[in-house]
Amino acid sequence: MNISxxxxxxxxxxxxxxxxxxxxxxxxxxxxxxxxVGSFDASAGEVLWQQRFPSSDGVERAxxxxxxxDLRQKxxxxxxxxxxxxxxxxxxxxxxxxxxxxxxxxKRNCKWTLGRECTAQEKGDLLSFLRKQ
Amino acid sequence: xxxxxxxxxxxxxxxxxxxxxxxxxxxxRHHNEDHERHEHGSSAAYxxxxxxxxxxxxxxDCHMAYPPSMLPVASWQGMMTVLDDHxxxxxxxxxxxxxxxTAFLGRNAAGEGSGEYGERSWRATQGLAPPLRITETxxxxxxxxxxPDKMVTGNPDVGSLSRCESCHREAELGNFDEHGVRxxxxxxxxx
Numbered sequence: 347m348n349i350s351x352x353x354x355x356x357x358x359x360x361x362x363x364x365x366x367x368x369x370x371x372x373x374x375x376x377x378x379x380x381x382x383v384g385s386f387d388a389s390a391g392e393v394l395w396q397q398r399f400p401s402s403d404g405v406e407r408a409x410x411x412x413x414x415x416d417l418r419q420k421x422x423x424x425x426x427x428x429x430x431x432x433x434x435x436x437x438x439x440x441x442x443x444x445x446x447x448x449x450x451x452x453k454r455n456c457k458w459t460l461g462r463e464c465t466a467q468e469k470g471d472l473l474s475f476l477r478k479q
Numbered sequence: 480x481x482x483x484x485x486x487x488x489x490x491x492x493x494x495x496x497x498x499x500x501x502x503x504x505x506x507x508r509h510h511n512e513d514h515e516r517h518e519h520g521s522s523a524a525y526x527x528x529x530x531x532x533x534x535x536x537x538x539x540d541c542h543m544a545y546p547p548s549m550l551p552v553a554s555w556q557g558m559m560t561v562l563d564d565h566x567x568x569x570x571x572x573x574x575x576x577x578x579x580x581t582a583f584l585g586r587n588a589a590g591e592g593s594g595e596y597g598e599r600s601w602r603a604t605q606g607l608a609p610p611l612r613i614t615e616t617x618x619x620x621x622x623x624x625x626x627p628d629k630m631v632t633g634n635p636d637v638g639s640l641s642r643c644e645s646c647h648r649e650a651e652l653g654n655f656d657e658h659g660v661r662x663x664x665x666x667x668x669x670x
Binding site for chain 1: 540542563567568569570571572573638639641642
């Protein structure tokens, strides 16, 4: 294969991944909006991301408990210690590309962190913040 | 002439014996390797299951994807019904995925023919209430009771016996051979 074509192919691949990501996130945001939410606010998402919530075991919980405060770095599961890949789509193109995964983790992690499911407004705000990282 | 012949015969004899010894050793080593491969293969059979990738992504994102043969089927079935409180964490799955994962765990659970660890775990849990945790089984305890706390709970690179892969470096491959154990900060474990 002509070597000069490889960078172009890589670029096409990255653009395609970004397009899938944008499509999935846009679709989900539209769906949340259809539930009666006016608009989404990335800065409100960031505040929620940092917010600490009380828990039954006495140790406050936040999204950053596992994902850390730098989304471009690897995270660490607060209980098991297992390493997790970075959440920022700028360094991990797989993030936010599958609707089922996004919904699965919102459900699990909102329940663990906040003690309840997140509302459509909260999920939209969080996605708006996270997609820009 | 006679002397030379004797020397030649002696040298040849030594040579033949040496070849025999080497061949014998090789034969034994081959046998051991075959034996290990057999045990390893059957203990790690769950990794060839068509739903292994699903299991690994759904369960293995938060903790090591433990070999299903470490618990009997009743333990897995019970666990899969309370994923909203999975040892204090929320691990809920949608109904269709949970069904597939439960089936995978069931057909690879501890039992006869489930490999070395599986059969031992299974025998150790016979007649008892299904254990909730792998680390609670008598078989597991028997294998780990000599390891001092300072190497596990007191070791920041381990923290808990549930983190198999911290010391069993090939745990994700289904290999828990004691000779492969390397405890962070302490090295090999030899009991």
